[in-house]
Amino acid sequence: DGGITQSPKYLFRKEGQNVTLSCEQNLNHDAMYWYRQDPGQGLRLIYYSQIVNDFQKGDIAEGYSVSREKKESFPLTVTSAQKNPTAFYLCATTGEVYTEAFFGQGTRLTVV
Amino acid sequence: GQSLEQPSEVTAVEGAIVQINCTYQTSGFYGLSWYQQHDGGAPTFLSYNALDGLEETGRFSSFLSRSDSYGYLLLQELQMKDSASYFCAANTDKLIFGTGTRLQVFP
Numbered sequence: 001d002g003g004i005t006q007s008p009k010y011l012f013r014k015e016g017q018n019v020t021l022s023c024e025q026n027l028n029h030d031a032m033y034w035y036r037q038d039p040g041q042g043l044r045l046i047y048y049s050q051i052v053n054d055f056q057k058g059d060i061a062e063g064y065s066v067s068r069e070k071k072e073s074f075p076l077t078v079t080s081a082q083k084n085p086t087a088f089y090l091c092a093t094t095g096e097v098y099t100e101a102f103f104g105q106g107t108r109l110t111v112v
Numbered sequence: 113g114q115s116l117e118q119p120s121e122v123t124a125v126e127g128a129i130v131q132i133n134c135t136y137q138t139s140g141f142y143g144l145s146w147y148q149q150h151d152g153g154a155p156t157f158l159s160y161n162a163l164d165g166l167e168e169t170g171r172f173s174s175f176l177s178r179s180d181s182y183g184y185l186l187l188q189e190l191q192m193k194d195s196a197s198y199f200c201a202a203n204t205d206k207l208i209f210g211t212g213t214r215l216q217v218f219p
Contacts, residue, residue: 033207042199043155043209050205058206059113090154094207099145099162101207103154 003027006091006104012112013078013085021076021107023091032074033101036060037088046089049074078109086111114138116200116210123216124190132185132213134200142203144176144183149197149212158185160203190217 004025013019023032031050035043045058049068063082068074078085091104116136124130134144143162147155159169161176161183173186187194195217200210 035209040214042212045206045208048206056206092207099143099160099203100157101145101147101155101201103156106154 004091004093004102004104006089006107008107009105011107011109013109015111016080018077018079019109021078021089021091021109023074023076023104024072025074025093025102026072027093027095027102028071029093029095029102030071031094032068033092033094034058034064034066034074034076035090035092037090037106043090046076085109114202114204114208116202116208118198118200118210118213120211121214121216123218125218126190126192128190129186129188130190130215132187132198132200132215134183134185134210136181136183136200136202136210138202138204138208140204141178144174145201145203145207146172146174146185147199147201147209149199151196155199158198187215192217192219 007022033048034046037043044060046064047066049055055068065077089107092101094101118134145160146158149155159174166175171188176183197212197214199212202208
């Protein structure tokens, strides 16, 4: 089945650790996005990539890093520089015309 | 900066009609889309407006006025399962989401 797979579904991080969230898609979409959602809030854009080997910062990129070495994959690393990383992280893709976005099921990250 | 504003909460009863407004301020605007998100889940696509006017998809309709930088989502014949958060999103060179509206439907 075509879709977007995020893993893991739940992730626990100790303070001071880097963690990487996986996002894989088989929709053959060029554009991929990472969003952060805090409880009761909207989706805030962290990073986005419109093509392989290229990505841009969103509104809240500080403390995060990404790579786009393959069209199918857009992993997000939450670094120790992100002081409040506990949140719900969503990966999304859009096709050529940027109309409909498809989302993964999300990763819920908790700092312990 | 780019922003999309929505009311934070709307309540209605089953069978009623509700309208969720969205005003936006963006550059490089292609169109406005709408998403539904149930608690704990991922957003799902509802509709997209590239041109001014009304788009109808079953019980849901969406409207766009580019000149007013304004759009709305209209939900008719409300059902309990429509209780969720609704987001407008601006399609530009990236996808920017609004602040979200929580809809509560009461019996």
